[in-house]
Amino acid sequence: MDRLTSMAVFVAAADLGSFAAAAASLGMSPQMVAKHVVFLESRLGARLLNRTTRRQSLTELGRAYHERCRVVLAEAEAADALAEAARAHPRGTLRINAPVTFGSHSLVPLLTRYLRDWPETEVDLSLTDRMVDLVEEGFEAVIRLGPLGDSALVARPLAPYRLVACAAPSYLAAHGAPDSPEALAGHQCLDFAHWPRGRDSLWRFTRAGDTVEAPAAGRLRINDFRALLRAALDGFGIVLGVETALRDDLASGRLVRVLPGWEAPSRPMHLLTLRDRRPTAKLRRFVDLVLSEFGPGGGAGR
Known part of the structure; x- marks a missing residue:
């Protein structure tokens, strides 16, 4: 029994003074009331109520236990009320993980809007490109790039992570623009480094259903996209990056898109959460906002 x-x-x-009155109040039989009391007495190894066919009274232990039960039940109700309030109104700290580039360029503006809308919330955002464990590391929501394996998590698809290739006008003036993916072999390609692997990676491009894999050879490899972008703006080479991070520089002309007839690959992106039939309001509102901003009908490169 509980x-x-x-x-x-x-x-x-x-x-209420009797099992019959308690049964009527609680919507159960007097026999079930007796079973609950006997269960407690068996756990305690002592009698709580002195019972006869005509009356009942609390034992000395029963009086003390009765008072403590009132305190415990009141605390349980308060805990339930707190949980219900958390489900009804966003409050508390939300722990989120996201890839570094997407998080810094796209997710942070959404989070500041979320925090303005819900002033009783706080956000702990962890930016890393490694795969995290929601349960072990205590995250309530994770944005993950790439294909997903089998998982017990709830995976909500987001718009694909769109990439474009571009370079500074000064680089193109000095070295010319590649006219095909294969021509990248003669250029400095600024490569996002994932250690360990070979010195060169492959950039994949598609056009009219055809896919070409071009070696992205270059002398500079960095594991931080912001640093790669700085090198591209300095005119050192061609960078392949997400549209969101490159949008302002492309619009201003500080960078120019290369291979405009070719599409760089998109990477699938998902919002992952734990399975919970009654998630907190802070998480529900965050999920709604992410789906509205980055859902399949939109795009990470907006």
Whole structure:
């Protein structure tokens, strides 16, 4: 039997003066009321109520136990009320993980809007390109790039992570623009480094259903996109990056798109959460906002 339920039944029986009155109040049979009381007495190894066919009274232990049960039940109700309030109104700290580039360029503006809309919330955002474990590391939501394996998590698809290739006008003036993916072999390609692997990676481009894999050879490899972007703006080479991070520089002309007839690959992106039939309001509102901003109908490169 559930001990908390048995405590509530015992308190009702003590307050109302009989098993029959407690049963009527709680919507159960007098026999079930007796079972709950006997369950508690068996756990404690002592009698809580002195019972005869005509009356009942609390034992000395029963009086003390009755008072403590009232405190425990009141605390349980307060805890339930707190949980219900958390489900009804966003409050508390939300722990989120996202890839570094997407998080810094796209997610942070959304989070500041979220925090303005819900002033009783706080956000702890962890930016990393490694795969994290939601349960072990205590995250409530994770944005993940790439294909997903089998998982017990809830995966909500987001718009694909769109990439474009571009370079500074000064680089193109000095070295010319590649007219095909294969021509990248003669250029400095600024490569996002994932250690360990070979010195050169492959950039994939598609056009009219055809896919070409071009070696992205270059003398500079960095594991931070912001640093790669700085090198591209300095005119050192061609960078392949997400549209969101490059949008302002492309619009201003500080960078120019290369291979405009070719599409760089998109990477699938998902919002992952734990399975919960009654998620907190802070998480529900965050999920709604992410889906509205980055859902399949939109795009990470907006």
